[in-house]
Amino acid sequence: MTRVRIDLFSSLDGYTAAPDPAADNPMGEDWGPLTAAYAATRTFREKVFGDTSGAGTTGIDEAYASAFFTGVGAEIIGAAMFGLHAYPDDPEWKGWWGDRPPFAFPVYVLTHSAPRPSIPMEGGTTFHFRNDAIDDVLAEAVAAAGGLDVRVGGGVRTAQEFLRAGLVDDLHVAIAPIVLARGNRVWDDLRGLEQTHAVTTEVAESGTIHVTFTR
């Protein structure tokens, strides 16, 4: 049974890093401190950084990191997360995920522009571009996932759209014990989410707080 999942990073004060597509570091300078504990896990080192040495943390953060990469068959992301706004007029631009993006399944990119042709990448990822309603794109992603889960991969505004529409079964927020005081707000307009979903809270060895909402 396909579930719709979202994973987000937040600071204690409810901010996630604001991406800056024009910068060298398109995720923004706060992304590092926000995700440091995750980047230290064995799974992230392997899956995102290509470190196959087996190094990395193996505690509670790792359990969430490992779950993040398990059981997903399709993903939906916003245009900014693909990098569509960086080079809007370049049909050759394949996003900033590299030649071999770490998805290995279909990724649906939401756009308000005219859809461009799908882009097959190395390693099993294909980027599809859609300007349809989010529940239509979700239905397509569910079909493509073949019984596995669909992840709404962000950015945070895309995640909020799906959350507010009641389309999300599982939300996981990793809260870093830092105060950013700037960036994109994670929680806006989600009042009462604990009434439609069961909440768990857990602290990892790193001090990261893991919050899950499940229905």
Add this chain to the structure above:
Amino acid sequence: MTRVRIDLFSSLDGYTAAPDPAADNPMGEDWGPLTAAYAATRTFREKVFGDTSGAGTTGIDEAYASAFFTGVGAEIIGAAMFGLHAYPDDPEWKGWWGDRPPFAFPVYVLTHSAPRPSIPMEGGTTFHFRNDAIDDVLAEAVAAAGGLDVRVGGGVRTAQEFLRAGLVDDLHVAIAPIVLARGNRVWDDLRGLEQTHAVTTEVAESGTIHVTFTR
């Protein structure tokens, strides 16, 4: 050695209940859900509700609740927390803490109005009214605390004033696993607090997340 302490309640999205001094429930309707785990502790039941039966939770929430009531010799609060704005022109108004407020030590009320005479209450609490600079009021409170700690008791804007001025040694935030999406923001303009203070995070049996900042 006197330390300056603050305890705050926050939702996951960084809000605390906005007081509504004109209402039957002056702490606002979100105060109940925000503080439910604390209100269930043995210490709060005894100290705030006068329940001497020994009933109440005795886990991690209770440890923080008990610490809250230990070792404080003076407190500083904002005018709204005393209830000064509710009846600004009534010199007989003694705030809404009842005849026997749960302090039992001097409480300094910050006000922008002309100071009124101090009000001694039953049980050892005396309310003093000050319109001086916060570091001057703090110096007076430290002297009055006789070696015990000084608590900055709120509201949240008063707490933020002291935090931003670098006057706080210990901040404890109890984060309830709920999303309020309204109220007063707890964390504004405190970027980098984890760089001047050491941070701990811990989850109680109730799911409440306890965060401390200590220097």
